[in-house]
Amino acid sequence: MTAPTFEELFRNCQRTAVHLEMRDAYMKSDPAFVDWKAGKxxxxxxxxxxxxxLVAEAVGRGVAVRRARIVSTPVSxxxxxxxxxxxGLNIAAGEAVRWLSRRQATDITLPGNDFWLFDSSLVLLNYFDGEGENMEVExxxxxxxxxxxxxxFEAVWKRATPHAEFELS
Structure with missing residues (x-):
């Protein structure tokens, strides 16, 4: 039996899809990041x-999609x-996004890797190399x-600042 794809996991969730990001850089070779750096x-x-x-479909059927980012400050x-x-990417699609300074996360017990958690029971762990490239999943x-x-995730979410109010430093 083959493992479900990310899209299948997302389409099959019924209540919640939450994502915790804890790195200061991901896939710096991503063409979108390269274009943004070039001022495009x-x-x-x-x-x-x-x-x-994908997100709009999930939100449309009642799935709460939330993303929390723990970041170093000043930010990278x-x-x-x-x-x-x-x-334009996350909020417009229906995600709720919050940001938390790493300094404010010191006393929160965190897993060692970023993850997606579907319906509080299925975890997709994201493994990156030291440069934030070559993602593998489990x-x-x-x-x-x-x-x-x-x-x-819930401890971070409770403390984090909604995207619209988060100021980069």
Whole structure:
């Protein structure tokens, strides 16, 4: 039996899809990041149309899609890019996004890796190399992992600042 794709996981979730990001840079070779650095105007709805459709479909059937980002301050160039495209990419698609300074996360128990948690029970762990490239994933239904990820996400979410109010420093 083959593992479900990310799209299948997203389409099959029924209540919640939450994502915790904890790195200061991802995939710096991403053409969108390269274009943004070069000063090119990005149209997130056009460039990430598949993401918009996937999230909008989930939100339309009642799934709460939330993303929390723990970031170092002052923020990295990559985080400036993420912040710049969040309105058009994530918010416009129906995600709720919050930001938390790493300094404010010191006493929160966090897993060692970024993750997606679907319906509080299915965890997709994201593994990156030291440069934020070469993502690999691992899917687990281990209850203790799901519990840790849910607890960590909710603690971060409670403390984090909504995207519209988060100021880059």
């Amino acid at each position: 105007t990005l149209d997130p709805a056009e460039r990430w149309a598949d993401w918009h459709a 160039e990559y985080i400036r890019f993420e912040h710049a495209v969040t309105d 899917l687990t239904e281990a209850p203790e992992v799901a519990k840790l990820c849910e607890s960590a």
